[in-house]
Amino acid sequence: MTETAREKESFDHLFVEQPDLARLLWALQRVEGFALYFARCNVPAYRAKLIEAIRANLSRPIAIVEISPLAEMNQQTRPSVDGYIEKQLADVSPDAVVFITGLENLLPSRDEEQMLATTQELNWRRGLFQKMRRPMVFWLPEYALTMLARNAPDLYDWYSGVYDLEIPEQMHADVARATLATIQETEDRRWMSKDERDRWEDVLQELLAAAEANADPDNLSQASAVEQADLLDRLGRLYLQRAEYALARDYLTRALKISEEAFNSDHPNIATRLNNLAYVLKDLGDLQNARALLERSLKIAEEAFGSNHPNVAAHLDNLASVFRDSGDLQNARVLAERALKIDEASLGSNHPNVATKLNNLASVLRDLGELQQARILFERALKIDEITFGPNHPNVATGLNNLASVLKDLGKPQKAINLLEQSLKIDEAAFGLNHPKIANRLNSLACLLKDLGELQNAKNLLERSLEICRQFLGDEHAHTRTVKKNLDIVRKELGETGNE
Amino acid sequence: MNFPVHTVDEAYGACIPDEPLASDDPRYVDVNDARGGDSLTRVIADRIRRTPAGRFHQQLISGHRGCGKSTELQQLKARLEQNGIFVVYFDAEQALDLGEIKYQDVLVAITKAIEQTLRESGIELNSKLRQELDAWFADHILLEEKRTDWEASLKTEFGIEAKVPLLARVLAAISGQIKSGSSRRKEIRLKVERELSVFVDRMNTLLIAARQAVQEGNFHDLVVIVDGLEKMQFREEKDGRSNHSILFIEHAEQLNLPQCHIVYTVPIFLAHNDNLRDSFTDEPFILPMVNQNSEVGQTALRQVISRRVVIEEVFADPSSVDSLIAMSGGSVRDLLRLVRSACEGVSDLIEPINVERAINRMTIELDRLLQDEDLDALIAVARKGVVTSYKIAGKLLRLRLVHEYINGERWADIHPVLRNVRRVKEALAQDALKEIEKN
Numbered sequence: 002m003t004e005t006a007r008e009k010e011s012f013d014h015l016f017v018e019q020p021d022l023a024r025l026l027w028a029l030q031r032v033e034g035f036a037l038y039f040a041r042c043n044v045p046a047y048r049a050k051l052i053e054a055i056r057a058n059l060s061r062p063i064a065i066v067e068i069s070p071l072a073e074m075n076q077q078t079r080p081s082v083d084g085y086i087e088k089q090l091a092d093v094s095p096d097a098v099v100f101i102t103g104l105e106n107l108l109p110s111r112d113e114e115q116m117l118a119t120t121q122e123l124n125w126r127r128g129l130f131q132k133m134r135r136p137m138v139f140w141l142p143e144y145a146l147t148m149l150a151r152n153a154p155d156l157y158d159w160y161s162g163v164y165d166l167e168i169p170e171q172m173h174a175d176v177a178r179a180t181l182a183t184i185q186e187t188e189d190r191r192w193m194s195k196d197e198r199d200r201w202e203d204v205l206q207e208l209l210a211a212a213e214a215n216a217d218p219d220n221l222s223q224a225s226a227v228e229q230a231d232l233l234d235r236l237g238r239l240y241l242q243r244a245e246y247a248l249a250r251d252y253l254t255r256a257l258k259i260s261e262e263a264f265n266s267d268h269p270n271i272a273t274r275l276n277n278l279a280y281v282l283k284d285l286g287d288l289q290n291a292r293a294l295l296e297r298s299l300k301i302a303e304e305a306f307g308s309n310h311p312n313v314a315a316h317l318d319n320l321a322s323v324f325r326d327s328g329d330l331q332n333a334r335v336l337a338e339r340a341l342k343i344d345e346a347s348l349g350s351n352h353p354n355v356a357t358k359l360n361n362l363a364s365v366l367r368d369l370g371e372l373q374q375a376r377i378l379f380e381r382a383l384k385i386d387e388i389t390f391g392p393n394h395p396n397v398a399t400g401l402n403n404l405a406s407v408l409k410d411l412g413k414p415q416k417a418i419n420l421l422e423q424s425l426k427i428d429e430a431a432f433g434l435n436h437p438k439i440a441n442r443l444n445s446l447a448c449l450l451k452d453l454g455e456l457q458n459a460k461n462l463l464e465r466s467l468e469i470c471r472q473f474l475g476d477e478h479a480h481t482r483t484v485k486k487n488l489d490i491v492r493k494e495l496g497e498t499g500n501e
Numbered sequence: 502m503n504f505p506v507h508t509v510d511e512a513y514g515a516c517i518p519d520e521p522l523a524s525d526d527p528r529y530v531d532v533n534d535a536r537g538g539d540s541l542t543r544v545i546a547d548r549i550r551r552t553p554a555g556r557f558h559q560q561l562i563s564g565h566r567g568c569g570k571s572t573e574l575q576q577l578k579a580r581l582e583q584n585g586i587f588v589v590y591f592d593a594e595q596a597l598d599l600g601e602i603k604y605q606d607v608l609v610a611i612t613k614a615i616e617q618t619l620r621e622s623g624i625e626l627n628s629k630l631r632q633e634l635d636a637w638f639a640d641h642i643l644l645e646e647k648r649t650d651w652e653a654s655l656k657t658e659f660g661i662e663a664k665v666p667l668l669a670r671v672l673a674a675i676s677g678q679i680k681s682g683s684s685r686r687k688e689i690r691l692k693v694e695r696e697l698s699v700f701v702d703r704m705n706t707l708l709i710a711a712r713q714a715v716q717e718g719n720f721h722d723l724v725v726i727v728d729g730l731e732k733m734q735f736r737e738e739k740d741g742r743s744n745h746s747i748l749f750i751e752h753a754e755q756l757n758l759p760q761c762h763i764v765y766t767v768p769i770f771l772a773h774n775d776n777l778r779d780s781f782t783d784e785p786f787i788l789p790m791v792n793q794n795s796e797v798g799q800t801a802l803r804q805v806i807s808r809r810v811v812i813e814e815v816f817a818d819p820s821s822v823d824s825l826i827a828m829s830g831g832s833v834r835d836l837l838r839l840v841r842s843a844c845e846g847v848s849d850l851i852e853p854i855n856v857e858r859a860i861n862r863m864t865i866e867l868d869r870l871l872q873d874e875d876l877d878a879l880i881a882v883a884r885k886g887v888v889t890s891y892k893i894a895g896k897l898l899r900l901r902l903v904h905e906y907i908n909g910e911r912w913a914d915i916h917p918v919l920r921n922v923r924r925v926k927e928a929l930a931q932d933a934l935k936e937i938e939k940n
Contacts, residue, residue, distance in 0.1 A: 024845040031513050121734045128594045131519060150869050154900055155732045158566050159519035160832065161841055163866055 010056035019051070021164040025138070026055055028162055029098050035131045037159045038138040041146050042166040045102075048140055051166055052100060062097040064090060072106035078113065081122060082107070083129040090133065099137045105145035121153035126155040144200070198239060205236050226263030230256045230270070234277060244473045245439045246285050253278040269312070272301040277317055279323070286479050288327050296319040311354065317468040318361050325361075330369050339363040356385040356396070360403055367407050376411065379404045395431045395438070400422035403441060405449075414449050421446045437480070440469035444484050448492070456495050463488040505529055505811045509847045515809040518838040521571035524579035526810045529572065532833070535791045537908040541573045542580045548783055549762050550584070551726060559757050560764045561749075561783045563772035564788030567834030570766065573788060574853060576730050577764075587711075587720040589618040598680050601744075602733050604752035605693035606679045610703050611725055611759055613672040617713055620669060621796075624714045630706065635668040637703050638675065641696055655657035697755070705760040712761070724762040731766040735899060745771050753780030767771055769905070770895040773888075789907040791832035802826045805833055806840060817850040824853075828860050830904045830916045839863060864921040870900045876924065879903070879915055880932050886918035888913045 006183040016023045025040060042048040056063050066089045071079055080088070086101065093099075103358035107119040107129035130137060141149065150157045216225040235250035257274040264270055275298035282291035299316040304310050317340040329390040341358040348354055383400035390396050401424035425442045432438050442467035450459040467488055470481040507517045515528075522529050533540040540578040545560055578588045585817040591614040597606050604664050616923050619626065663797060674802060678685040684857045691772065695702050712723050726744040736744045742751075745768050749756070757780070772785040806812060808884045812819050825843070829836035842859035871879065878893045882903050888894045894913075919925050 019847075027846045028513070033514055036517070037519065104709065117734075124734060125594055125598065125732060128592065147869050150866070151900065152871075154870075155566060156864065158901065160866075161518060161838065162845065165865070394831050 012057050015051065015054045015171055016058075018169060019166055020052065020168055022051055024162065025164045026058055029055070029059055029061075029136060029138070032098075032136045032161070034134050034136075036136045036161045037130070037156070038136065039146055039149075039157075039160055039163045040138055040140045041143055041164065041390060042168070043142040044139055044168050044172070047168050048102065048166075048174060052140075059098070063100055064093040064097045065100045065102060067103045068101060069103035069106040070271050072103075076118065081126060081129075081307070082119075083126050083133070086130075086137075090135070095135070097135065099133075100140060101137060102140045104139060104149075105142055108145045108148050116148060117152065120149060123149065124153035126154050127153075128158060130156070131159075137474055184419070198242065202236070202239055205232055205239070208232055209236065220261070221263060223263050226259050227270070230259045230274065233259065234274065237277065237281070241284070242432075246281060246473070250285065251283045252276070253281055267301050267307045269301065269306060271460050272298040272305070272312075272316065275301075276319060279319060282325055283319075283326065286474075288323055292320065292323045292327070295323060309343050309346070310486055311344055311347050314340040314347075314358065316352070317343070318358055321365065322361055325365050325368065331363055334362070334369065335363045337365050351385055351388070352387045353385060353396075356382040356389070356400070359385075360400065363407070364403065367410065372410050376404070376407045379407055393427050394429065395428060398427035398431070398438075398442075400424075401427075402445060402469060406445065409449055409452075418446065418449050418453075421449065433470070435469055437473045438467040440473070440484065441480070443469075444480075444487060448487060451487075451491055451494075456491055460488065460491045460495060463491060485501055505807060507807055507811050507814045509844050509849070509851060510825045512810040512815050512851075513841055513844040516806075516840040518846075519865055521569075521575060524575045528805075529576075530801060530804045530808055532569070532791050532801040532805070533719070535795070535798040536635045536789050537792055537795075537798075537906065538787075538789055541786055542577045542789055544786060545577055545764065546580050546584060549581070549586070549722075552762065553897050557760060558783070559585060560761045560762075560783060561767045561772065561777070561781050562764060562788065563767050563769045563784035563785055565769060565790055565832065566731075566897070567832050568788050568790055569833050570731075570788055572729060574764075574766075575728060578726060579773070581724055585719065585721050587622075587715040587718075587723045587933060589615050589723065590620075590728065591726060592724045594732060595729075596676065596680065598888040601728070602748060603690055604748060604755045605690040606676075606725070607730075607748075607756060608673060608693065608700065608704065608758070609672070609689075610677060611727065611763075613676045615707060615725065616669055616672055619711055619714065620666070620821060622654065624711075624718060626707075626710050626714055630710050631666060631668050634703055634707055635666075635671055637699075638668070638671045641692060641699070656796065672732070674747070701755075701758045702721060705758075708760050722762070724764065726764045729766045733768065733773040735768070735895070746774065746776075747774065750774065750776045750916050751775070756786050768899070770888075770891040770898050773891050787905075787907075789911075790904045791833070792906045792908055793826055793829055793831040795908065798831060799823070799826055802829065802831070802833070802836055805836060810840070811838075815851055817852045818855075821853050823855055824860070828863070828917050830914075831906065832901070832904065834919075835863070835916075860918065860921070867902065867916055867918050868924070870917070871902055871922065871924070875902070876928050879919070879925065880928050882913055883915045884932060884936070885915065886912050 012309060015076065018028070025038065028036075028038065032362065040048075040051075042051065052063070052065070060351065066086050068082065068085070071082065071085055074080075079085075082104070086099065086246075090099065092098075108116050139149075141147075146163075161483075209229065210233060212225065212229050216222070216229065221229075233252045233256035237249045237256060240249035240252060241244075253274065257271070258276055260268070260271050260274045275294045279298065281296040282294065295316060299320060302316050304312045317336045321333045321340060322334035324330075324336065337358065341355070341362050344352065344355045359378045359382035363375040363382065366372075366378065367375040379400065383404055386394065386396045386400050393445050401420045405420040405424070408414075408417040408420070421442060425439070425446065428436070428438050428442055428482040443462045447459040447462040447466065450456075450462065451495070467481070467484045470484050474481050476482075502511065502516060504515060505513055520673045529591060529723065531540070533542075536814065541562070545562075548560065549558050562570065562574070574590070578590050581588050589611075591610065593602070593607075593610070596610045596614065616626075675689060679689055696867070708723070715723055733745065733748070740749070748769055749765075749771055757763075767777070767785065769787070772787050778784065791801055793802060803812075803826060806822055806825075812822055813822075818823060825836060825839045829839060839856075839859050842862055845855075845859075847855055875897060877895055882888060882894060888898070888903065888905065891898075894903060897915075898905070901916065903913055903915055904910060904921060920929070
């Protein structure tokens with residue numbers, strides 16, 4: 002058997018497993034001139050294998066044009082996609098089939114402007130692809146293909162074939178793990194869009210299912226416990242971001258349980274689980290249990306790391322916010338100051354963690370009526386967040402909101418309204434229109450409008466806010482009750498009675 | 502390739518979904534009767550012919566993507582030329598940034614297309630006039646300090662040695678800057694807007710000279726056809742107006758300024774807008790889909806295939822073609838795509854199973870285009886058999902999930918393939934149930 006024949010044979014199974022690959026090969030073998038094809042494949046590594054399989058069986062050359070370098074260039078001045086492809090093909094045989102990979106880098110789901118710019122460009126320049134007179138196969142992951150189909154309908158409508166190349170079952174877990182690694186890197190650095198979070202959830206659930214299937218629940222190895230607890234924890238935090246509190250609590254409780262089974266009760270891993278679960282309980286209004294968990298987690302952390310470690314600061318800070326929510330402002334202040342001090346000493350005064358601590362302490366000071374001091378700290382925190390995360394990050398929205406609250410108390414309502422509107426805009430983009438954060442912002446904004454006498458506007462905002470609160474938090478949650486109370490007051494002032 | 506072809510391999514090459522046919526292509530089928538409306542070529546050629554001297558006919562044309570618009574415009578161009586009319590045809594796709602078109606861009610592009618078509622046809626303009634126009638465009642539209650820039654950029658468009666008149670180069674520079682989306686685009690638009698009356702005056706000077714020049718040849722009139730504008734990206738502004746209505750309705754007056762007969766293509770759902778109808782001389786001509794349910798429609802669509810392939814030699818069961826026609830929704834493009842798709846993987850004859858698979862694949866693709874939020878609007882069209890609100894159904898028409906037809910009156914239906922999509926099936930069943938309960 003010759004080398005090529007052996008190589009060919011090693012790909013045979015792929016054409017059996019993937020009937021669409023066989024169809025694509027058939028088409029490419031026969032097509033003349035321009036034709037547009039889309040191959041849906043979600044995994045670059047697998048895609049490479051499929052391309053090699055085609056290459057080994059196709060009796061004409063293949064030219065692969067990787068688009069990702071374009072995504073690195075300035076959007077205003079970069080060459081067009083077709084122009085770039087044409088240039089890459091300058092010395093390629095006229096008989097070659099063109100495979101285009103990496104276009105998804107120009108179609109980021111978190112950046113709608115950029116996505117629209119790319120799809121518009123592709124749509125109106127479709128004729129220039131045709132003019133190259135070569136068969137073109139765009140290899141795209143599912144989301145990018147759908148985006149292209151819906152937003153560049155004139156280009157897409159020229160397709161001769163779309164080929165679904167689903168990765169095989171046994172590869173799913175590997176792929177999910179690789180995705181986990183890349184997302185982990187970016188998770189803390191930037192905010193994920195809603196679509197990205199949805200995909201992230203799929204990846205995590207898939208990994209969790211694989212981890213559970215591989216483990217013996219009666220005799221869980223420590224490595225497996227760590228993996229499962231980590232996945233449960235990530236899912237829990239994801240649901241928390243989405244304000245699906247009950248789900249978040251379930252996942253974080255499961256994560257805690259597994260960690261407790263696998264580790265001694267004073268292991269730092271348990272402290273983290275306790276802390277995260279407490280966070281959800283606090284948001285659910287269960288302050289007593291949240292406090293109990295945090296006191297436990299703080300103790301573990303102090304014993305493990307010593308009392309001046311940044312890890313300890315996080316627990317202190319969370320405990321402080323529980324105290325604040327419970328109305329115990331003096332204790333809250335002591336803990337928040339301690340947390341701030343630790344972080345400033347160990348991380349430097351411009352670290353984003355310091356911003357979190359500043360915000361928390363400033364909130365306590367505001368509640369204590371020390372408005373000028375609170376304002377200074379809020380401003381410092383906001384500046385750090387703007388520099389660290391850029392102007393459109395939800396952390397910045399929180400900072401703006403905080404600053405607005407103190408400006409309001411300082412008698413500067415118009416300034417406060419401006420900041421709140423800005424923060425509302427950021428959060429709407431980050432969380433969607435229907436999220437407890439939005440309810441919170443609407444409530445704050447409404448209170449200001451009410452003070453200025455804009456009762457009708459205030460009422461509209463409060464109604465929107467109340468609807469969201471009820472949906473996510475239920476009627477009995479403290480936030481829901483606050484919003485309801487505010488709405489009642491406004492209605493009364495408007496002379497409306499008794500329709501709620 | 503000699504049509505019709507005899508084998509599946511050749512059939513794959515004979516059915517191309519992205520190719521408008523030239524006016525003399527042997528594959529061309531006149532499906533106008535099957536569309537249920539008048540012939541686009543005949544109607545518009547007549548309207549132009551009947552326009553009294555000294556006045557000009559402005560015509561809007563619309564139709565679904567893939568319904569054969571560009572092919573019909575090629576037919577129109579050929580017919581007009583036979584009638585002794587000089588035709589300036591240009592595709593906005595090649596000339597403009599369809600992502601963002603302003604009326605100024607269209608006027609500049611028309612000016613450029615006229616100059617270019619004349620030059621390419623070897624028709625000379627009066628050289629004194631040419632110099633005047635050149636000086637004006639260069640001084641008023643191109644900014645002084647940028648002159649060196651465009652001289653450099655022109656080299657790429659024409660090559661350094663090309664002997665191209667200055668006017669052509671100036672116009673190319675202006676439209677190039679508009680198209681490239683550079684920061685100069687805004688400045689140029691502003692210039693055109695500020696000096697609109699003078700700009701149009703120059704443009705019409707060019708048109709009058711062009712008409713004289715073509716009359717010295719063997720033509721008696723001049724028509725400009727602007728194809729591809731319907732592909733302009735749809736965007737809604739904050740105040741609820743769309744960029745489409747801004748261009749075609751609010752700036753209709755400016756689009757009507759060129760002193761010549763002119764044909765524009767417009768997005769299909771805008772063609773029904775009453776304000777638009779008020780702004781142009783005649784009714785927009787809407788090219789409907791072929792009605793695949795009527796006998797004449799089926800015959801025409803069958804002919805679309807039989808002009809390309811010998812059905813009996815390529816399909817194991819010639820009645821398979823009927824299923825493909827039924828699933829095409831009357832779209833020639835979808836029909837060709839279905840045939841192409843059914844060929845894939847076939848070594849001998851296209852069997853019914855190959856046809857079924859091709860239909861299944863198209864089902865997946867239409868499912869991809871349909872978003873849950875549009876499901877209600879889709880079901881409403883299926884129930885009423887007509888598009889009642891172009892605001893709501895605009896997206897469905899744009900994505901071609903809904904087709905419009907004419908027989909006697911206008912009607913609409915969802916793309917037949919969508920009835921295979923599970924979400925749609927379920928929603929239709931539920932809707933039917935509700936209707937029964939109501940009665």
